[in-house]
Amino acid sequence: MGSRLVLARRTLGSLRSEKTIVLALVIQLFIAGFSSFLVVGLVSLYDPGSTESGALDVEVGVTGNASAEVATAIAGDDGRSAVPYGSQSAASAAFQRGEVQALVHATQQPSGRILVEATAPEGSFRTTLVVTELKDALSTLEREQRATFSHRLERQPIALPPEEQSNPYFSFTYTVLLPLLAFLPAFISGSVMADSLAEEAERGTLELLRVAPLSLRDVVDGKAIALVGLAPAQVALWLALLSYNGTAIANPVAVLALVAGVAAVLVAGGAALALRIGARREAQLLYSFVALGAFGAASLLPQSPQNLVARLAVDSPTTFTWLTLAATLALAAAAYAGLRWLAGGGET
Amino acid sequence: MKARNVLRVARWETTRSAGDIDRETAVAFVVVLLALAAIVPALVTMGPTPGEGIYRVGVTEDSQYADVVASDPQLVAVDPGADADVVVTDTTITYDDTAKGRAALSTLRSATVGYNDFLMRQEPDQNAAFPVVVSLTYRPQSIDVTGTQTGDDATDDDDDLDGSEGGAGAGTGGDDGQQAGGDGGGDGVAGGDDIPATGGGLSGLLGQAQSGTPSSISPPFPLQSLVFAFAFLLPLNIVIQAYGSSVLAERINRRGEPMLVAPISRGDIVAGKTLPYLLGALALISAIAAATGASALAVLAVAPLAALFLAATFFGAMLARSYKELTFVTVTVSVALTAYAFVPAVFAEVHPIAAISPLTVVVDSITGDGVTAGQFVLSTVPPGLAAFVLFGLGTGVYREEDMFTQLPIPSKLLDALAAPLTTRWRAGLWTALFLPFVFVAELFAVAVLFVAPVSISIPLLLGTVAVIEEVAKSIHVFAGFERGQYDRTFRNALVVGAASGVGFFLAEKLLLVTQLVGLPELDVAQAAFSPELLGASPGLLLVAPLALHVVTAAVSAVGAARSRLAYLGTLALAIVLHVAYNLAVVVVSLG
Known part of the structure; x- marks a missing residue:
């Protein structure tokens, strides 16, 4: 066991001296930061309420014989106001001058249906926001109109639950960001394992290691201990950072166990490919494809790895969640045993 | 460079790659690719939801809301008595006053809206159901984002x-x-x-x-280019991974030696080794363009970016010590270039700034908007030139003494920078060749900073521009002195510095291409690319920047000739001088 630990320490040492581990952390941070930046930007475009500036007020020019109903629906929310105009051309001119950000021409048909011709500014930063507000106002109008026509309907729409300020990034944080941060280190660990073994094989230093009082199995063990251990360590860092930022993480130990299991499977896969193929380019390519395919196939499971992380962290696990976690750990043990069997040349 | 030699190396690279793979590996590749091809349609039809069942709603089975909960995968119904985030009873809806409880409530609300639409679609009187x-x-609208109104826009x-x-x-x-x-x-x-x-x-x-x-x-999805960034750039990662491995493999166990002693030039070897991968990348891009409905113009626009991916990988593989290091070099290259292509393209159809990114051409060709020649040039020429220069730098160290030695990346980088500096005037030539990088870096800075208020963005940008330009003018000069290409004399420093400054000044005229797309209308872009004295005499307009570049380049060269520490000091001084000059110009032209 001692010699394996020495090898594990040397593997970590080489990661440190080549600064790859630092780069790995920086890249993960960049990817996570980038995707969060995107979502924050996206949500603030779609959901004006989330950016509490209040400066974004959408003014809508309203015309047509149903303008009274439309104006009520538009004015029903803080973020918008309705400006009535006598004619479509007057409203259009005001739109051209930028006095209103959107136009709504509403005409009620004899059937009771209101036809709305809506116009939004083309190619502007505010287009998305304007369209979102229009959609919201017209949905309100739709609900009010349905209520007036309730005698004409056989079924009645269900009353909406109350509206409450909620964090629009909540779901994203647990279902996208957290799984990304959890599985990226595991993926990188497997990739580095393939690199490390393929390089030893290509340089011929694997032969040298065999001359040392170590079996190939010990070599694989040593490298794998280092790389499988590294993945949960990085994820623990991300979890700590997220909790510090106010994102509560339930069941952190279970999340880390899942990451260690996935990392073990990927590391075993990377090592097996590198040992079997012996050339980095082919091993690395095949590893990428296999890992991608495995993640794709796993997301077809009733509870995918991504879903497991989300459920555990958000504190909605079911019995099945715990069973899947146990199955993942069992798979990791099996994969690792398979790798040791392969490294031992097929003997037990 | 001889076409015949290049083709022979290319053929050798292709056949060797194919021949290297044993039957077992080839079968594995086929099996894995077939499995991937089977998984993708399954994923598309199943549409996995990573958020499945994260919100628990306590609801009885006979409640109307039970159907609502069943319609949204994020929601899961539990017994009203059990632990739940939202509880629906006959009369009220209660929720946990936590972040999770509120998120669950708002998900329930939007699910109810969708469920109501589903109910209404079954109504016989559709006029009342969808009124x-x-x-x-x-x-x-005639007002644009910068708040200026021009005659052209109005018509x-x-x-x-x-x-x-x-x-x-x-x-x-x-x-x-x-x-x-x-x-x-x-x-x-x-x-x-x-x-x-x-x-x-x-x-x-x-x-x-x-x-x-x-x-x-x-509502229009403002980040449509995200989709295209992934569609066009992710497959390039596979190509650069294989390419980087192939280049680094030449450096392991002196495998590349036989080719080096063959009677062909280094350029032939590098071009030949690259050609199959470049063609592969182009084939991939063309296939994706055909699948997304983009035109041939889109392929032309992405091609220089693909070349830059390969060039940066080639250069990285020449510097890396091991495959592990190469993996991280490759990831860094792909993250950085994806960001460069992606960030400006976010504003496609919204703002002239988007013209920086080749992806804008792709977006425009899909939506059917025209692309002007200026936009096309701006989005393709800088990455194309940058690719060319990186291949040049990498080819410079494609030689025995560099390929088969193990050195940390920074010192390998100095080797690579110093290698082409055989005469003093060549320092100026290479400064000029670095300009595409300066240009790419400055465009990226503009793209990132232009949303910020002018009072913050302009000073930040002036600082960034000064740092980028001064480093570009002096880093290879420093490498030249460190690697003994130039004698460490004061006179040498002045001559090399002046050459570098003149080279930069001449090449900077390339930046005139920004005028073609109207970027200068943007305050920020103006500060970055044309901080010139408006209303000054034409002679002064030419002489002042020339003097600036020569003086600052000479200042940092003097330090570079002494030691690393002295170089850092004089570089800082040069940056301060540059910022002061830019600030003076901005103040004079604004005031």
């Missing part, structure tokens, strides 16, 4: 106005037809023949006219 039908069109608006009014009229006709048909789903309406069919199902997200019920309207 509002919307047709949405987009029309330009454009008039033309567009007529066009879109015609479109709106036709859209109404479509609505009438839909009413007669009585099909209230709203899907039938969108097929009006006035709507351009480009983009297929993406048309709503791409900001084109649409119509239907209020809930069927989708």
Whole structure:
């Protein structure tokens, strides 16, 4: 066991001296930061309420014989106001001058249906926001109109639950960001394992290691201990950072166990490919494809790895969640045993 | 460089790659690719939801809301007595006053909206079930984001106005037809023949006219280029991974030696080794363009970026010590270049800044908007030139003494920078060749900073520009002195510095290309690319920047000739001088 630990320490040492581990952390941070930046930007475009500036007020020019109903629906929310105009051309001119950000021409048909011709500014930063507000106002109008026509309907729409300020990034944080941060280190660990073994094989230093009082199995063990251990360590860092930022993480130990299991499977896969193929380019390519395919196939499971992380962290696990976690750990043990069997040349 | 030699090396690279793979590996590749091909359609049809069951709603089975909960995968029904985030009873809806409880409530609300639409679609009286039908069109406003009003824009608006009014009229006709048909789903309406069919199902997200019920309207997706960034750039990662491995493999166990002693030039070897991968990348891009409906112009626009991916990987593989290091070099290259292509393209169709990214050309070719020659040049020439220069630098160290030695990346980098500096005037030539990188870096800085208020963005940008330009003018000079290409004398320092400054000044005229797309209208871009004295005499306009570049380059060269520490000191001094000059110019031209 001692010699394996020495090898594990040397593997970590080489990661440190080549600064790859630092780069790995920086890249993960960049990817996570980038995707969060995107979502924050996206949500603030779609959901004006989330950016509490209040400066974004959408003014809508309203015309047509149903303008009274439309104006009520538009004015029903803080973020918008309705400006009535006598004619479509007057409203259009005001739109051209930028006095209103959107136009709504509403005409009620004899059937009771209101036809709305809506116009939004083309190619502007505010287009998305304007369209979102229009959609919201017209949905309100739709609900009010349905209520007036309730005698004409056989079924009645269900009353909406109350509206409450909620964090629009909540779901994203647990279902996208957290799984990304959890599985990226595991993926990188497997990739580095393939690199490390393929390089030893290509340089011929694997032969040298065999001359040392170590079996190939010990070599694989040593490298794998280092790389499988590294993945949960990085994820623990991300979890700590997220909790510090106010994102509560339930069941952190279970999340880390899942990451260690996935990392073990990927590391075993990377090592097996590198040992079997012996050339980095082919091993690395095949590893990428296999890992991608495995993640794709796993997301077809009733509870995918991504879903497991989300459920555990958000504190909605079911019995099945715990069973899947146990199955993942069992798979990791099996994969690792398979790798040791392969490294031992097929003997037990 | 001889075409025959290049082709022979290319053929050798291809056949060797194919021959290297044993049958077992080849079979494994085929099996894995087939499995991937089987998984993708399954993923598309199943549509996995990573958020499945994260919100627990306590609801009895006979409640109306039980069906609502069943309709949204994020929600899961539990017994009302059990631990739940939201509890629905006959009279009230209560929720946990936590972040999770509120998120669950808002998910339940939007699920109810969707469920109501589903209920209403089964009503016989569709006029009462869907009492509002919307047709949405987009029309330009004459005020643009920078708040300036130009004559050109105004005339454009008039033309567009007529066009879109015609479109709106036709859209109404479509609505009438839909009413007669009585099909209230709203899907039938969108097929009006006035709507351009480009983009297929993406048309709503791409900001084109649409119509239907209020809930069927989708706001334009401002980050459409995200989709294209992934579609066009992710496959390039596979190519650069294979390419990087192939280059680094030459450096392991002196495998590349036989080729080095063959009677062909280094350029032939590098070009030959690269050619199959470049062709592969182009084939991939063409296939993706065909699949997304982009034109040949889009392929042409992405091609220089693909070359830059390969060039940066080649250079990285020449510097890396091991495969592990190469993995991280490759990831860094792909993250950085994806960001460069992606960030400006976020503003496609919104802002001239987007012209920086080749992806804008792709987006425009899919939506059918025209691309001006200026936009095309701006988005393709800088990455193309940068690729060319990186290949040049990498080829410079494609020689025995560098390929087969193990050194940390920074010192290998100095080797690579110093290698081409055989004479003093060559320092100026290489400064000029670095300009594409300066340009790419400055464009990226503009793209990132332009949303910030002018009072913050301009000083930040002036600082960034000074740092980028001064480093570009001096880093190879420093390498030249460190690696003994130049004698460490004061006179040498002045001559080399002046050469570098002149080279930069001449090449900087390339930046005039920004004028083609009207970037200078932007305050930030103006500060970055043309901080010139408005109203000063033409002679001064030419002499002042020349003097600036020569002086600052000479200052940092003097330090570079002494030691690393002295170089850092004089570089800082040069940056301060540069910022002071830029600030003076901005203040004079604004005041």
